[in-house]
Amino acid sequence: MALSAALLAAAGELTQRIHEGVVARGFEGLRPAHGFAFARLAPGGATVTELGAHLGMTKQGASQLVDEIVRRGYAERRPHPDDARARLIVLTERGRDCTRAAEESAAEAVAAWAELLGEGEVRALRDGLLRIAPYGPIRPAW
């Protein structure tokens, strides 16, 4: 098995585990894509257009995604402090709870790997991946 196949398989596995962990902690009706939205919203919120750029989709698509998470109580639309056209999307308390749940699930998955590989090798993995992965908009893995 090649590096590329292993990487994609590991990413798929991780996504699945995070999602299962989030559901197990009582947050339903969410898809993995929402997690990336939450991550972008968590530090201070974002506009719909910024969110769309981050997720690699149109602002209309992002707006629909925001509709969903607002309807489920994870976020809310506030007037933007500096621009009357814009709205600042911010997480609610429930949204922050859910974000923490996702972080815990991710940490759990990584901890399971640490048992297989050992702490040192996990750190090496992390460092290698960090040097590979560029910052920027999220891309769907497939």
Added chain:
Amino acid sequence: MALSAALLAAAGELTQRIHEGVVARGFEGLRPAHGFAFARLAPGGATVTELGAHLGMTKQGASQLVDEIVRRGYAERRPHPDDARARLIVLTERGRDCTRAAEESAAEAVAAWAELLGEGEVRALRDGLLRIAPYGPIRPAW
């Protein structure tokens, strides 16, 4: 940035690069999901049901995907040698060319990483990921 985020970002980046490489080599109208189908079909073909299980979708969904790649000349449906109900989906010559193009693109991306990390570290990355990634059906990364 955490390991999990780096892993997902690297996987997204890789998928994007493979896809770009495949397009650059003249194979259009394909999505990343098709690559996983090709990988399953390459060694001796598979039935629609097997393909669906591998891709984590229903047999109807897999059948529609097969319709597409057959229409574009990448695969063909043959009678199954042992079971008159079933059909064996096999890659055409063009399908095998496309599979090779994808492998080349993946190798190119990995080679670029090797320049950043060095051969040894890439091998370490590969080994670590292989010990993490289980075999089994493909899961969408999100």
Added chain:
DNA sequence: CCATATAGTCAAGTAGCTTGACCACTTTGG
């Protein structure tokens, strides 16, 4: 042989996007 299971397809429905049109507000520059 007959009952049940399995492979595949057809048809209709759905979710999650896209594109296009539009309004509200902001920025730019003469």
Added chain:
DNA sequence: CCAAAGTGGTCAAGCTACTTGACTATATGG
């Protein structure tokens, strides 16, 4: 200061890649 162009957001319609449900053809096990 104001007109023109740009930007943020939404609404509506359409599309695509799936899903579920129903069905036919073949296989399998008692």
